[in-house]
Amino acid sequence: MLEIKDLYAGFDETEILKGISLSVKKGETHAIMGPNGSGKSTLAKILSGHPSYIVTSGEVLFEGENLLDLSTEERSLAGIFMGFQYPVEIPGVNNAEFLRMAYNARQVNEGKDEVDPLDFDDILQEKMDLLSMESKYKERSCNDGFSGGEKKKNEILQMAILRPLLSVLDETDSGLDIDALRVVADGVNRLKNKDNALILITHYQRLLDHIEPDFVHVLSKGTFVKSGGKDLAHDLEAQGYDWLTPTN
């Protein structure tokens, strides 16, 4: 589904990702762990096409297509979803209305009819129940004044509504208390099937207890320094990252 080949990327001057390769097949769950500043969010944003980042070399294929040629919205419509580490507050944009616009953009892209607000409300309510979200989050502005945990739930709500092929969830667990984490993880698990794939970016084993990864990758200073099965996450939890990246 996703094929990243020797990707170098960063900001104008600074190179942050230094030769990343990753292969994700449908049905798989990958976890990316690594110290602060190692480039995890940078990778996620590059996959979504954030305008501030520049790819200097390498290739990314998504479903056989050259992902880097697509605009952000085309990537979304092609089935990539990013759950933001820091979801953006958009005062004045009604959350339910925004979700409906996003849903309808997908409908239109697939040649289906747009749904009206009433019908959409049924779809939305079902997903909100799944995440035990109070209905007041429909009326409020998108992420505006939401707590950290509410924002993360709102991200997963969007994922549930858009049903992407590949979801890249950037620290969805941070800011969630353990009960909320369970609800969110259950939601993600229910959305998971053999045809889609998941990349979880996290610092903690905690999330991986609930959503079991097939592979764990450790990112450090812009490169993957170790990859393994789910047990690698346990080792990291126990020993930290220092043993992986001897200081030089």
Add this chain to the structure above:
Amino acid sequence: MSSALAENKNSAESAFFSLHKTFLEKVKPHAELLPLNRSALGRFETLRFPDRKHEMFTFVNTKDLVTSSFSLQTENPVQSEFVRQHVYAGCEQSHLTLVDGILRPDLSDATALGTSVKIESLVEAAKSESVRNSLKISIEQENDVFASINSSFMKQGIGLRVFRNKQVGVPLQILHVSTGSGNGSVMTVPRVFVHLEPLAELKLITKYVGVKGNYFINAVQDFTVEDDAALTYTQVQADPDDAWHFSKNRILLKRNSRFFGCQASNGTRLVRHHSEARLSAPGGELELNGVSVLVEDEQAHNFIRIHHEADHCTSSQHFKNIINDRGRASFDGTVIVDKGAQLTNSGQLIDNLMLSDDGRADCKPNLMIFADDVKCAHGATVGQLDVNQLFYLKTRGLSELVAKKLLTRSFAESIIQKIPFPQVVKELNNTLLKKLEADHG
């Protein structure tokens, strides 16, 4: 000032004096108003047309306006259908139509107001000593030359009085129709005098439209809100692009009275709103909000002076401009808090959203505080659409165009939503915000 400019100014002023002569001889002022007209003319002689350095016109270039030659309004016919389409739903029996500044009973219907409101011509209203006096004082103290021009020519116009303890349920709409002209520019001087007696309440919507353009509407409105009375006021400026629109609102708030104002401006070649408010007794509350959407060469300027003369009053202002193409907006606002005006609470916020590189927004917020126990805050922003917000929306599959539109609308909506009349909100969503759609790409 260069001599060429000075010459322009001088000839503009003599053109104005000769226009006033025409007014005295041909249009014939009302005997009751004539002393006021003369006093205002005297004021004009003192104030004179502004030059570029004039502190009240720092951001407003009036050269094209004052050097245009204007004739006075003639009574032009207006299709009743035109009026009907500009009367808001809910105001069918509570609207007053002024055509070129003159009340037209045949195009008005105030039956829904019952006996709570007295509506009369300005001449009738000025028979009351208190009205005459308040006009006289404001004319003598006038600092805005364009408002003194209005007073120099005022003849028609209306006086509204809401009687003591009458709360008018239905909104009243005042519709100003400018007919414009095919041959040469016309100046009109609408004058509206609104007086709320103690405990009275009124919801007023003023809308300015034009049949044709190329006119100069130079309006003045005087609002007196007595003790414990409340005025909810919405002003919609929707003149054609090639009109000049100047309006001055003079607001006098007495003890515990309230004025809640919202203004929406479409912009024209030159729009200038001047609001002058006095919180003259304790407990007054003033709120002024405004939004403008400017495209192409449209301009809209705000000049605001709020004077806190008494303690325990609050005033708040929030103005937003959306500027595309070569649009221009400015905000020049001063809040003055007198020595005795303790426990004043005042806020002022101006936000500009720039959608092009060629637009311009100027801001001059100013606080002059002479009391020590006050809470005052002000701020101004000028910015483009937020890159991260745009990115976020696009990661959800919204196109660049749709995402921009959504963010732009939401910027304006926070002001538009404050307008307490759903029919006006709906209209602005379809007119003001529609302007933006053609301009993105």
